[in-house]
Amino acid sequence: GAVVSQHPSWVICKSGTSVKIECRSLDFQATTMFWYRQFPKQSLMLMATSNEGSKATYEQGVEKDKFLINHASLTLSTLTVTSAHPEDSSFYICSAKYRYGYTFGSGTRLTVV
Amino acid sequence: DQQVKQNSPSLSVQEGRISILNCDYTNSMFDYFLWYKKYPAEGPTFLISISSIKDKNEDGRFTVFLNKSAKHLSLHIVPSQPGDSAVYFCAARLQNTGNQFYFGTGTSLTVIP
Numbered sequence A: 001g002a003v004v005s006q007h008p009s010w011v012i013c014k015s016g017t018s019v020k021i022e023c024r025s026l027d028f029q030a031t032t033m034f035w036y037r038q039f040p041k042q043s044l045m046l047m048a049t050s051n052e053g054s055k056a057t058y059e060q061g062v063e064k065d066k067f068l069i070n071h072a073s074l075t076l077s078t079l080t081v082t083s084a085h086p087e088d089s090s091f092y093i094c095s096a097k098y099r100y101g102y103t104f105g106s107g108t109r110l111t112v113v
Numbered sequence B: 001d002q003q004v005k006q007n008s009p010s011l012s013v014q015e016g017r018i019s020i021l022n023c024d025y026t027n028s029m030f031d032y033f034l035w036y037k038k039y040p041a042e043g044p045t046f047l048i049s050i051s052s053i054k055d056k057n058e059d060g061r062f063t064v065f066l067n068k069s070a071k072h073l074s075l076h077i078v079p080s081q082p083g084d085s086a087v088y089f090c091a092a093r094l095q096n097t098g099n100q101f102y103f104g105t106g107t108s109l110t111v112i113p
Helices: none
Strands: A004-007 A010-013 A019-025 A032-038 A045-051 A067-073 A076-081 A090-098 A101-104 A108-112 B010-014 B019-025 B030-038 B045-051 B056-059 B062-067 B072-077 B086-094 B101-103 B107-112
Touching (some): A019 A108, A032 A067, A076 A090, A101 B045, B019 B086, B030 B062, B045 B056, B045 B062
Parallel strands (some): A010 A108, B010 B107
Antiparallel strands (some): A019 A076, A032 A045, A090 A108, B019 B072, B086 B101
16 A cells, blocks of 8 residues: 555756656555655755645755646645756655555656757 | 765675674764665665664664764674675764755665675
C-alpha cells in the first residue's frame, strides 16, 4: 500500500515551454504532498509543501510563479515548471505522508534544451 | 549547506554479514529521522524511522540507532542480502517546520553473494 504514481518519468522540453508533472496517491488520501528536486551529486532539496485545497508553501529561494503547484484533490498534486530554462533541468520527486511514514513517487527527470 | 551528511559514497559487504550505513547531521533541531533505499530508475522506498526521543528502533533485519550527543545516525542491516544492494539515504526533519526534511547524498550498498 501507500503508492504514489508520478508521471512522466522522463521529459525533454524546449526552452520557454511549460512542463507538468503529476503525482497521484493510488491507495490512500494524501492531504499533504511534498515536492523535491535534486541536482547531480546533491541531496534532495524541498521545494514546496502542498496541502489539498489550499495554496502551496514554498521554500526560500523557490520561485512560486515558476513552479506552480496545484493540489486540487486528495489524490492528485501537480507541479508545473513554467517557461522552463536549461537551469531547470533536474530530477523532481514528490512525496506524501501516510499512516506509517512517507512514500515517494518514482521521480521525473526533466531536461530542458 | 549540507546539514545531513553521508560521508561514505559506497559500501561493499559480503552476503550474511552486517551492513552499517552512517549518517551525520549538524542541526540539533532535527527531531525525526528516516532511512530510505533507492533502486536505479525507481523512487525512494521508506525503510525505517526514529524519533529524537528514542535511541533505537528495530524492524526485522533493519535497526536504526540514534546518538543525539554525537549527532549521528546509523542503519544496521543484519544479515545482509544481495537484494539489499541499493542506494540508501538518511533524512532528518527540522523541528516545528511541519515536514521539511533534509536528505543526505546517499550511500551505495553492494551486497556480494
